[in-house]
Amino acid sequence: MSADRDPTGRFKRAAGRFASGVTVVATRNGRHLYGITCSSFQSLSLDPLLVTVSVNAASPFLAEVRASGHFAVSVLASDQQRVSRYFATPGRGRARDRFPGVPTEVVQTGSPVVGGCLSWFDAALHALLPGGDHQILIGEVVAAGGRDGEPLLYWAGGYHRLRART
Numbered sequence: 001m002s003a004d005r006d007p008t009g010r011f012k013r014a015a016g017r018f019a020s021g022v023t024v025v026a027t028r029n030g031r032h033l034y035g036i037t038c039s040s041f042q043s044l045s046l047d048p049l050l051v052t053v054s055v056n057a058a059s060p061f062l063a064e065v066r067a068s069g070h071f072a073v074s075v076l077a078s079d080q081q082r083v084s085r086y087f088a089t090p091g092r093g094r095a096r097d098r099f100p101g102v103p104t105e106v107v108q109t110g111s112p113v114v115g116g117c118l119s120w121f122d123a124a125l126h127a128l129l130p131g132g133d134h135q136i137l138i139g140e141v142v143a144a145g146g147r148d149g150e151p152l153l154y155w156a157g158g159y160h161r162l163r164a165r166t
């Protein structure tokens with residue numbers, strides 16, 4: 001198909017060539033938890049400390065985060081592909097009290113941080129902006145942390161690990 005007849009396909013293939021890490025973005029309202037896999041994470045600002053993720057406007061996660069006013073971003077480690085797949089399954093990230101089979105910790109806001117992740121950001125909701133068929137979530141970071149280790153990578157529709165250059 002020519003470029004002109006499949007602009008969405010060309011866009012998706014071009015965007016897929018941009019390598020990224022993988023995160024789980026999650027929130028908690030009382031006993032209700034919701035988490036989704038997101039590769040659209042970016043650090044945004046140092047003053048104030050802001051992060052951003054883009055979330056499909058159809059995701060029920062958005063109503064949860066509007067209600068809670070906070071979310072946590074967990075940057076996944078190279079051995080957490082199973083966790084990424086879990087939260088990339090529609091509706092599976094909705095849970096009561098805990099995510100079955102995925103241990104989490106609460107740091108400050110109450111949003112769940114995935115156990116064993118490489119790094120994390122705990123954030124208060126700062127703004128929700130329109131972005132076409134997505135919503136751009138901006139969070140003000142109230143706590144952050146991490147550990148040494150290797151990231152889970154996503155590129156061209158598949159999971160990858162870092163490979164040392166020889």
Ligand SMILES: Cc1cc2nc3c(=O)[nH]c(=O)nc-3n(C[C@H](O)[C@H](O)[C@H](O)COP(=O)(O)O)c2cc1C
Binds near residue numbers: 038039055060094154
């Ligand atoms: C590696 C990877 C990255 C993803 N990144 C995003 C993202 O940045 N934003 C988004 O809305 N969905 C993203 N998704 C898709 C969601 O994880 C998926 O649609 C999930 O089912 C959303 O949960 P929900 O259907 O309960 O809303 C990604 C999926 C994968 C596998």
